[in-house]
Amino acid sequence: MQTTGEPSAKLKVLIITYYWPPAGGPGVQRWLKFVKYLPGYGVEPVVYIPQNPSYPLQDERLIEEIPDGVTIIKQKITEPYAWASVLSKGSAKKISSGIIPDKKKQSIVQRLMLWVRGNVFIPDARVLWVKPSIRYLTDYLKNNPVDVVITTGPPHSLHLIGLGLKKRNNIKWIADFRDPWTSIGYHKELKLSNRAAKKHKFLEKHVLTSADHIVVTSPTTKKEFEGLTNVQVSVITNGYDTEKISHQPLDEKFSIAHIGSLLSERNPQVLWQVLAELTKQQPDFGKFLEIKLIGAVSKEVLHAMHEHGLGSYITTMGYVPHAEAITQQRKSQLLLLIEIDREETKGIIPGKLFEYMVSERPLLAIGPKGADIESIIKSTNTGVFATYQQKALIKQAILQYFEHYKKGELFSHAIGLQQYSRKKLTESLADLIKQCST
Numbered sequence: 001m002q003t004t005g006e007p008s009a010k011l012k013v014l015i016i017t018y019y020w021p022p023a024g025g026p027g028v029q030r031w032l033k034f035v036k037y038l039p040g041y042g043v044e045p046v047v048y049i050p051q052n053p054s055y056p057l058q059d060e061r062l063i064e065e066i067p068d069g070v071t072i073i074k075q076k077i078t079e080p081y082a083w084a085s086v087l088s089k090g091s092a093k094k095i096s097s098g099i100i101p102d103k104k105k106q107s108i109v110q111r112l113m114l115w116v117r118g119n120v121f122i123p124d125a126r127v128l129w130v131k132p133s134i135r136y137l138t139d140y141l142k143n144n145p146v147d148v149v150i151t152t153g154p155p156h157s158l159h160l161i162g163l164g165l166k167k168r169n170n171i172k173w174i175a176d177f178r179d180p181w182t183s184i185g186y187h188k189e190l191k192l193s194n195r196a197a198k199k200h201k202f203l204e205k206h207v208l209t210s211a212d213h214i215v216v217t218s219p220t221t222k223k224e225f226e227g228l229t230n231v232q233v234s235v236i237t238n239g240y241d242t243e244k245i246s247h248q249p250l251d252e253k254f255s256i257a258h259i260g261s262l263l264s265e266r267n268p269q270v271l272w273q274v275l276a277e278l279t280k281q282q283p284d285f286g287k288f289l290e291i292k293l294i295g296a297v298s299k300e301v302l303h304a305m306h307e308h309g310l311g312s313y314i315t316t317m318g319y320v321p322h323a324e325a326i327t328q329q330r331k332s333q334l335l336l337l338i339e340i341d342r343e344e345t346k347g348i349i350p351g352k353l354f355e356y357m358v359s360e361r362p363l364l365a366i367g368p369k370g371a372d373i374e375s376i377i378k379s380t381n382t383g384v385f386a387t388y389q390q391k392a393l394i395k396q397a398i399l400q401y402f403e404h405y406k407k408g409e410l411f412s413h414a415i416g417l418q419q420y421s422r423k424k425l426t427e428s429l430a431d432l433i434k435q436c437s438t
Helices: 026-041 060-065 080-096 108-119 127-143 157-169 194-210 219-226 269-281 299-307 322-331 352-357 372-380 391-406 422-437
Strands: 011-016 043-050 071-075 148-153 173-177 213-216 233-235 254-259 289-294 314-318 334-338 363-367 383-387
Touching: 011 026, 011 127, 011 157, 011 422, 026 043, 026 060, 026 422, 043 127, 043 422, 060 322, 071 127, 127 157, 148 157, 148 422, 157 173, 157 194, 173 194, 173 422, 213 219, 213 422, 219 233, 254 322, 254 391, 269 289, 269 299, 269 391, 289 322, 299 314, 322 352, 334 352, 334 391, 352 363, 352 372, 363 372, 363 391, 372 383, 383 391
Parallel strands: 011 043, 011 148, 043 071, 148 173, 173 213, 213 233, 254 289, 254 334, 289 314, 334 363, 363 383
Antiparallel strands: none
């Protein structure tokens, strides 16, 4: 797996991840890219994944991005979502991907699935993979020792594998949290009993206090976890990679594109109000407007947009492969980033933010007050951030972008992006691995 010009790998790290090609969606990108660049920093990765996963999204083209020669080991997993699909394939797939239906519109089957998800499978539906993995990897490590083990979640049950290996083998262990655990937005929607809620908290604290190092993706999550453990917590954000995408002609229309899932609660009524008002107040705005929704979109979001009279401007594309998502980013006039308006989402920094930032397209982000994404957007000069309460700012930003579009001058003039390159971020990870291995 060594490439020309790279130093020979001196350290070996076992990476335990659920999401791996052909899994699609944002969860796979972080560790696929780390694995790509780690050998260049003297670290040889070995990747442990499920043999028969039930991925809600698949992108076969990502298989081509797996580095040549990387060691991949697999073990069978029992997937409750596969059983649940017998009852309701659509509901199982949505809940597995984090799309939880509006409380008032949940069917009996959906309510049952959410209760089982939150109260039976703790911390998540992949928990049945924990004990078999601990046994398998304990045997594997006897003949194939590594310097450090890394677990990445969600699913956070994978951290329990790290916990078990730590107890049995006294290994060095880094726990990587791509998202928070008990404070993640959908956690309170799982209809948790008091017993289940306490168990989630207990397991979270046990992981945070037992790992040798904690890695998170945002300053807010770092602050939260530092209140729960004395273990060192480091921030390594998601980032962007050099994508082999040919130059794309821009959309002729004033296209506002959202790429990724638009959940029921990620439904910015204020934005739909602004767009509806502009189509009425600006004679040419409606003539050029196109709203591109690329990814899963909840019925509640589409209903809200139609209620505001925006139905004729919507283009829905559904889930597309990652390469096509990058192409659409670079073709669109304006990129939209939406985060749920809650205190617990302040620390969510979506991976697509960094891909947005290198697309040379400006972005409009709407999220909660004090969100970590605000400082990143401002420091890199890549767009405008507004809270849900700043309707005037949202309207002003869209009007300015529209005026630049009509003049053919709508571009992003980003600064300081190099710090968020996947290769640079991997250097930080390699330093942590070396520090942890001593």
